[in-house]
Amino acid sequence: MPYFSLLKTAPKGQARAGELHTAHGTVATPVFMPVGSQATVKTLTPDEVKGIGFNLILANTYHLYLRPSVDTVAALGGLHRFMAWDGAILTDSGGYQVFSLAPLRRLSDEGVTFRSHVDGSEHFLTPETVIQLQETLGADISMVLDVCSTYGDSRAQVEEAMLRTHRWAERCRRAHSKSSQALFGIVQGGVFPELRRQSAEFLTSLDFDGYALGGISIGEPKETMLKTLEITTPLLPEEKPRYLMGVGSPEDLVEGVARGIDMFDCALPTRVARNGALFTSKGRRNIRNAAFRLMERPIDPRCRCYTCRNFSAAYLHHLFKCEELLAYRLATIHNLTFIHSLMRNIRQAIMDDSFSELGAEFLAHYLPTDEATRLSQKEKWLKRRGQEQ
């Protein structure tokens, strides 16, 4: 059986529906992966994550390497057993975290030296060790170690990072030995179409199980992000899954699928939930707003999540005002249910040849956070992420 089965491509545009065949079950695509960096999807039990409908989550090699350590996870039976999750797990290689969270990093062709954002201890990781760590964790899908550029870097800087990413990708490919574990390459190249083309071509030549788009949604305007997707996905092999890293607002999921993406991960739905921002078909609502103080109906009456089936918007408002921990759980359940149900509807629409109608309908009613607010929130988040994730 091939690793990925492409079941359907939309008659117009690039949207696709398929299936990933992992060692821990089949995953329907397009798929959103909830983020469980530290071996927990924040606030939820594995049963709850499963109950919402997810069977593939993301965990983070960088975080687990620092705490509790990959050896500890292995001694406790591997990541699935450790966190009591019997679905599939994709592990990020940690490249992005090393470049965004860890202070004092020094980069050489051999690998990267950095200090832990937790306790300041010094560490050295190479492409080979990162593959070894992910094999030891027991991930179903592993990622190569890449070098991330920052939005605003010059073409020369982005090119240098891309070329090192390519050399590291080759080494990861050679180091990878576990046949039950998929390995994805990561296309870099920033906002430069020619670099993206070179990166896609080079990585494709290494024949990975799937291809991720890295260095996207790192502060660039949304137009630029969509443009980059539009030129990159057509360069990737049709028969392999395509994964857009770090993207996950509802409108971006629709836009990403329309541009040929099969997999997404993002901390946004769970992070904003804990801040009281709840998804509805018309956009985000801030449950702390006084408008919800006496609202007897749930935040989204059409939603079938545990939160909306049991609690009024007023009760959620009360929990947030009192900073009760249950608030963060109920909001997380709601937002992840919203995202899961959006992805399920998207997939069904692709299968029914009605994706472009569903996408247009969704985007017509869903009011995204405005661009200025979005960028300033993103910037704030990038700054304090060390504490949060």
Next chain:
Amino acid sequence: MPYFSLLKTAPKGQARAGELHTAHGTVATPVFMPVGSQATVKTLTPDEVKGIGFNLILANTYHLYLRPSVDTVAALGGLHRFMAWDGAILTDSGGYQVFSLAPLRRLSDEGVTFRSHVDGSEHFLTPETVIQLQETLGADISMVLDVCSTYGDSRAQVEEAMLRTHRWAERCRRAHSKSSQALFGIVQGGVFPELRRQSAEFLTSLDFDGYALGGISIGEPKETMLKTLEITTPLLPEEKPRYLMGVGSPEDLVEGVARGIDMFDCALPTRVARNGALFTSKGRRNIRNAAFRLMERPIDPRCRCYTCRNFSAAYLHHLFKCEELLAYRLATIHNLTFIHSLMRNIRQAIMDDSFSELGAEFLAHYLPTDEATRLSQKEKWLKRRGQEQ
């Protein structure tokens, strides 16, 4: 049907087993009530609380009066509907909170004026309004407004507070009109046997549905607490339930039952859970301790709670180290399961005439937090409680 059915009294000592017949179901006694001051048992959904086995919880009039307001709860269908709890609810009158949380209180025979610990707003409560508030909330069991002494008060101070408690108890009794709601009196009198006797006699003459012991476990040595119980419970009518307010460490539950108590509430099991202190048959264990870093077995291998069935002690240790919110949930589930199972075993032992053996066996193995640590923890907690509860 009487409000309370006494089913069995232990052949030796005072331990009793019975049933409370509330408007939201029958509750087996002796019973521990989890604390849900702000209309949520901290970190848990109502389904989880029910799933552990509880069908009676405590909520707090003082907290709900300030946030979201009793009128808001009423507008949203009453407290049961508001928090989606279909079991029974006992509401504390708020007396204890006014005297311990609220700054700037002024006491007169008419009632008590105080400032909110949340926003500094001024409020005036009387015995009559407190009864009205609890009827509006829709509690199954309501409590009279009492005046709480502080440990260390002189006999004259304690007597004055007790006499006012008695006058207020009479007014509460008259004000109470909802036949589906039970009303309990609160015996005061501090550590003075003669005052406890007077208080028990006076309140018994008013014929309440049950009797609480107030002003206990407020900083006095454990010996004094047990002595006070020993002289007070025999003064209360046998056919009415007896409720020891604010007590709930495992060893105190055993000691309390042995002295004739039927009902308990305490934030301790859930509060210490959030600090990483987990109950085992041998005493509390601090899960942050390095001894648990690699422990593959659950914190208590004999425990059947969700936490122990699914997760290693090492995983809990990791979650606490990372300050992941799931840590507080899993620890709360464990501690409440421990307490529920202890109470169930106690009740079974009373029914089987083996309570004194069970009590002795439990106390022989369970190492309580030592007295000095306990008192200093209590003091610290009393000081910062404003933020916590």
